[in-house]
Amino acid sequence: MIDEALREINRGCAEIIDNERIEKLLKAYFQEGKTYTVKAGFDPTAPDLHLGHTVLLQKLATFQKYGARVQFLIGSFTATIGDPTGKNATRKVLSKEDIIKNIESYTTQAFKILDESKTDIVYNDDWLGKMSAADLIALASNLTVARMLERDDFSKRFKTNVAIATSEFMYPLLQGYDSVYLKSDIEIGGTDQKFNLLMGRQLQKVYNIKKQQAILMMPILEGLDGVQKMSKSLGNYIGVSDEPNDMFGKVLSISDELMWRYFELLSDKSLDEIAALERAVKEGKLHPKKVKEDLALEITARFHDKEAAQNAKEEFDRIHSKSQIPNDISEFSCEGPIWIAKALVDCKMEPSTSQARRDIKQGGVKIDQKKVSDEKLELSSGEYLLQVGKRKFAKLKVK
Amino acid sequence: MIDEALREINRGCAEIIDNERIEKLLKAYFQEGKTYTVKAGFDPTAPDLHLGHTVLLQKLATFQKYGARVQFLIGSFTATIGDPTGKNATRKVLSKEDIIKNIESYTTQAFKILDESKTDIVYNDDWLGKMSAADLIALASNLTVARMLERDDFSKRFKTNVAIATSEFMYPLLQGYDSVYLKSDIEIGGTDQKFNLLMGRQLQKVYNIKKQQAILMMPILEGLDGVQKMSKSLGNYIGVSDEPNDMFGKVLSISDELMWRYFELLSDKSLDEIAALERAVKEGKLHPKKVKEDLALEITARFHDKEAAQNAKEEFDRIHSKSQIPNDISEFSCEGPIWIAKALVDCKMEPSTSQARRDIKQGGVKIDQKKVSDEKLELSSGEYLLQVGKRKFAKLKVK
Secondary structure: OHHHHHHHHHOOOEEEEEHHHHHHHHHHHHHHOOOOEEEEEEOOOOOOOOOHHHHHHHHHHHHHHHHHHEEEEEEEEHOOOOOOOOOOOOOOOOOOOHHHHHHHHHHHHHHHOOOOHHEEEEEEEEOOOOOOOOHHHHHHHEEEEHHHHHOOOHHHHHHOOOOOOHHHHHHHHHHHHHHHHHHOEEEEHHHHHHHHHHHHHHHHHHOOOOOEEEEEEOOEEEEEOOOOOOOOOOOOOOOOOOOHHEEEEEEEOOOOHHHHHHHHHHOOOOHHHHHHHHHHHHHHOOHHHHHHHHHHHHHHHHHHHHHHHHHHHHHHHHHHHHOOOOOOOOOEEEEEOOOHHHHHHHHOOOOOHHHHHHHHOOOOOEOOOOOOOOOOOOOOOEEEEEEEOOOOEEEEEEE | HHHHHHHHHHHHOOOOOHHHHHHHHHHHHHHHOOEEEEEEEEEEOOOEEHHHHHHHHHHHHHHOOOOOEEEEOOOOOOOOOOOOOOOOOOOOOOOOHHHHHHHHHHHHHOOOOOOHEEEEEEEEEHHHOOOOOOHHHHOOOOOOOHHHOOOHHHHHHHHOOOOEEHHHHHHHHHHHHHHHHOOOEEOOOEEEHHHHHHHHHHHHOOOOOOOEEEEEEOOEEEEEOOOEEOOOOOOOOOOOOHHHHHHHHHOOOOOOOHHHHHHHHOOOOOHHHHHHHHHHHHHHOOHHHHHHHHHHHHHHHHOOOOOHHHHHHHHHHHHHHHHOOOOOOOOOEEEEEHHHHHHHOOOOOOOOOHHHHHHHHHHEEEEEEEEEOOOOEOOEEEEEEEHHHHHHEEEEEEE
């Protein structure tokens, strides 16, 4: 049981620091029912979330399944700090009210994945807002400038002479201090957050917290193209608030390879279930499109509901069946005008004109992808794509 | 009058930034009686002050003569900040009480130079202690890391991989902010403080103070050797609490060249008075030693009193007259034993033995630097240094 939990927790991770600590926490949960805390930080801006953002939420949900309380940390502190110079136009000062409103919209989405009863939403301005300049200076004494400049983004900016405000050096320290204040057992974040995540571990040590947080880093999710990271600006994203039809259709559009990646990072299916699906596909027992539909249904149902997902699937089928025209359609020609029922028989699509008339009445016959309703229709000269039911096609040239 | 004041203020400065502002402040003082503020920062540690420290105080005193109120700023804020890591063993956390005690000892010395009635002692933890972490971050947003690393000492340490704590980046900002809070019109400091002094000017601008502080930088005072900076560890210093005799003697020990430097930076004499002395020495009308004695008297009287200074001079003369033996002393020889009075006549030091006897009676005759009291003394064989009064010497070899 612990092994399975650990496997699910490790699933899809880019890097884990102190997995041993995670093992011990799981053991204590399974053997003594002890819960533990997993911290994840979120911006108090209200972006339109896309699936890329939910990779982290999925992992948090997994932790909740195995005894974790989630510390859903809102980075509200920096958002409330003004820039006295007014230079930094990009940093909009948010009021606490703005932030709470943004976060409500955020959590409404997040709680489609997270268990609300096992989630504590905390705002770091509750403690950082009370911190004095003296405290901050004492905090800053724990890190050297050289070490700070090792951080990837700072290092790049420093080398290319892109300005770094000294205030920016404070943010990793504050994020780290959050872990001190919250006494987090585990923190999770993106791989791009490694420096800041380690800062929490380091500062917990400085502030005499006996056991430092384990760190779990999730990879960046690829977008629909399977190459670049999912992002709004690249247009390769599935938005959490996309309409069910869009959501379903976008999942179906990904490659088979990317599908397994999405299963790993986004599906609630267990690793064993996914492995079974993979086997079945490999052995030809299951069509990959069927598996992809299941994933699309799961994801669509998550952010809407099962019925909406099912409707989306049907709508998708309806629309896309249109274009399910085989490439090798038999071609016929005849003198016109010709009665539609006779034409269908001539083209070997119907056994008899009476059967043809019945099918027309039931809406089973299309010309150029439009349903035929008039059973007496005469085709004059021209070219026609005839269709009976879903699968029978013929091209007819009427002279 | 303004011109003279400006000359005295400019006197000895290493660098002045915005001298125009100083001119305007002086004009407003002389024409409208408007006072203005001059800030200088001091450490709340209680070092044994030496004359090097008083260069700044002398300049402040000059400003006070010309309408300034001195903001005697105690950097008490950082001294009260602890280092949570305990790494920084050199930084002793001082209590407010410690600081006040230290500063009392400091100002007791300083008020021998400064006019207490025109001095406001201010402690920066009074406002920095109330500053929040958020305020500090906003403050820090005004300066880039690159600019901070341009500071001489940071730059050197960064290049040679000597650790700089990120907290150290905060100190120049805080010192600058002091000028914002105090709305200082002028700040003075050592040349090594240029970066921090400019920070005050820059931040005043950011915080919308219409007229930024002028800056006046004083050079580092050379020690008794005239080469290296005056410092306790080099042993080339004159301590403010040195005994009058030491103080007087140390000043007399400096070179003539250094004497003029000390006049410029340490004397209350006006530039005109000093120029007159220089002329007189150049023209041979005044012995440089006499001028040096005046300087020694002035400095000793400043930290003790006139009487103590005068006593020190006399004591000095008494002791040092011993060694005032010319290099080119005439040598004589004679058969012994010989009567002292006759010996003095033979050596052409006395016109007659009766005069010699009178001088001996009055204590005006020395042998080997010891007074002779016995007018009947016979010199047996040996070598003797004979002296009559202060200036007459002879060497006598008695065979």
